[in-house]
Amino acid sequence: MITEAERRAAAAALMQADHDRQPITQLSLTYPDLEIVDAYAIQQLWAAERVAAGARLVGHKIGLTSRAMQMASQMTEPDYGFLTDDMVVNDGACLDVSRYTKPRLEVELAFVLGADLYGPNLRVHDVLRATEYIVPALEVIDYRTEVPRAITDTIADNAAAAAMVVGGRVVRPMDLDVRWVAATLAKDGVIEESGVSAAVMGHPAAGIAWLGNKLAAVGRHLEAGQLLLSGSFTRPVSVESNTVIHADFGPLGSIGVAFR
Template identity: 55%
Template sequence: MLEPALIQQLARQLYEARKTRTPLRHFSKQHPGMTIEDGYAIQREWVKLEQADGRVIKGRKIGLTSRAMQISSQITEPDYAPLMDDMFFETGSDLPFDRFIAPRVEVELAFILGKPLKGPGLTMFDVLAATEYVTPAVEIIDSRIEQFDRDTKVMRKVFDTISDFAANAGIVLGGRPVRPDALDLRWVGAMLFKNGVIEETGLAAAVLNHPATGVAWLGNKIAPYGEQLNAGDVVLAGSFTRPTAAERGDTFHVDYGPLGAIAFRFA
């Protein structure tokens, strides 16, 4: 484990990097002994800095839910991070490109909880019973820590990603919300269009076979820290498409079929 003072120092670097849009070198290269627990400790210290500025946690995100992403990151389970109130954007709006460093877009479902969920022992069925509704969502991911090292081009480690809010930078909710028992959520599909050209398609079953499985995993994972998922929380269940890079001026449209659509532009 890294020393507490160093964890606070690295959290401060991430806090500043987000504000100044200045990417950092890999923490894992600077500190080869870094662990996953160190990554979450840095993340928690960064959250404290945001809260000191008046920011509020509105939910959580789950990342690295697909088998392919876990293999590429050399881990065997997903990761998670908080969703801060200033990360939410309206569908149909212009997203300020200057808020991001190297934004990418992912297609997801969001669970809005009507009841609290506290582990351990949570199951997918507990999640469905506690969910008020499920709605289409798009996550904007970003790299306050470089995705690829500027010199060696080596990809960052999972410790870096976890430290970096699990890469979360923005959320767009939209489409048609549905009760979790209104349809088989595994078969929710989406088509992602960038500037009118289809870039990605996917099914929600790619998220651990059922997107509610990840929410249960998260509730159980945070329980040892005395934490839980609360009523009203927005929980991003994980992407079921590959990330699509965005530049200023790009327009995105995500068609969820019967669940409607989300659209926005980077301005």
């Protein structure tokens, strides 16, 4: 493990990298004793600074939900990050690509809770009962550290969360089979990726249950009203300036976002 002073220095370095849009050396190289518990502590310090600067915490994102991504990162479980109100943008937004380092987009479903969820031992049905509605989403991921990254680098870097776009049709969880939501992701009119939501741990709500159980281990819980990104069911697609992205979720509608 690393010291509290080192954790604070690491969080400050990440925040500066985010501000400057300039990746820093991997924290795992700067701090060879960095452990996963340190990485989440660094992430929490970053979140606290964002709140102190006026942002409001609105939820969480879950990453590494596919087995392939876990194996690539030498992990046996997902990771998670925080979401603030200034990270959430509406369908049809035009984002400035210079706000990011190397932005990429992923297709996801977002869950909005209507009731608190306390772990441990949460299951899919617990999540569905507590969910007020589900809405299509795109996550903008971006890294503030150089490659290659250890899992501790990714976790400390807020699980690469940069922004999210919400839109399409709002649905109640019992009104559809959440496992079989299909979507395509098009870049400048060309379909680059497609997928189905069952690719997220077999069921997107399984990721939410995992998160609730993970938070319970550190004395936290999922709160009513929180916005929860359940994990990507496509590979990420890179974007540049003058790029238009369109995600089609079929019966759940579509989302569009442009980058200038």
